[in-house]
Amino acid sequence: MARVLTYDDLPPDVQANLDLAYRAFGRRRYDEAVRGFTAVVDAYPAYIHGVFTLVRALRASDDRASANARLSAAAAIAPDDPRIELGLAWKALDAGDARDAEALATRALPRIEPALRGNVLAVLARAAEASGRTEDAARLFLEAYEAGTMLGWLEEHCRLAGIEYLDPGPDIIVPWPTTAVARRWMYEAIEASLVVAARANDPTVPDERVLITGCDGTARLTSAWAQRAGVDRARLYQALASRGGYCDCEVLMNAAERDGHDGFALVAGAIDGPLDEVVAVLEPLRSDDVPPGRPRLDPDAEPSEHYLGIYLDEAHRQIPLQVTDSASLGRVLRAVADRPPTRARLRLLVGFIDEAPAMVLAGPDEAPLRIQELDDGPVPSDLAAAWPDLAAQLAALRAGLPGPGS
């Protein structure tokens, strides 16, 4: 069997031509890509990545006969290459042979490069659907989206799962399936994991590169958070995608930005039981600034250092009503979600501009975060039992939020 060639094995002038062909492929100029890759692959048939990209360009130009001929030639050189297996699986699906496609994709999956993992999962999804295994197919399309963030796979998932799909085009902002408070937790959870991933590879990554460096181009951290928080992933991905958030780093750089993540919140709260656990969680975020008597959230306020952190009145076990930055709030939520109090209970009331206020409870007995929005009606009796003066606190919080039309 001939040795498989990689890009680095090729002479510099061939590499230069390949650079142009890859760029044409990336820009969907498929005719140009087909010409470029054909010239290289005819001279170097063992350059499998080129063959595979040529196959994709040919399929994108609807020339499946040429694509299949290229695959057969490459299979004689590198039959076990996972990219060739993926190409042969596409060919099998075209021919209506779901079993063959599934066998090829199953073999390729553990060895395929991360950028193509979503494509392999999508083949498995199509094969499952063709075999009548609808639930498997729906799950696999969702996993394909998480691995490769192609909207078509998310749409297929929604179709099979019976979920409405709103194409997140430039004019459509899909509503959030979860509260504004939970989203602050989500952003902080993803950011913390991206920082860990980036620094694990290279401790010297500068801050402005850390999100991109930590991201592997998938939505795996967003997925992990959604499963942990019990949020519907398909609806969450639609909402995020409509705000430019596909892979994990885009969730932070695009969706969080549009979601006012660098903005402010009103927060009030109390600690029931011993203080020490909650104080330990809040410690890195503690502010010494006693909040003014009637804190207000000003929609036109410039971001200010003044509000960074959270003030805790230890003597009264209270978090008096105050303005804080949403990142500090997100860090508090992430910290108590990661380490819910065993003896104490933390209660928080949170208000954002243009969002319903929400109540957050954490602990005791390591009870996880409970987040519940409060509508304009009277406080439900079960919540009043958890927080006896909730109605009064809520009224004070609402007084600090800009009213409709103000």
Ligand SMILES: [Zn+2]
């Ligand atoms: Zn990314």
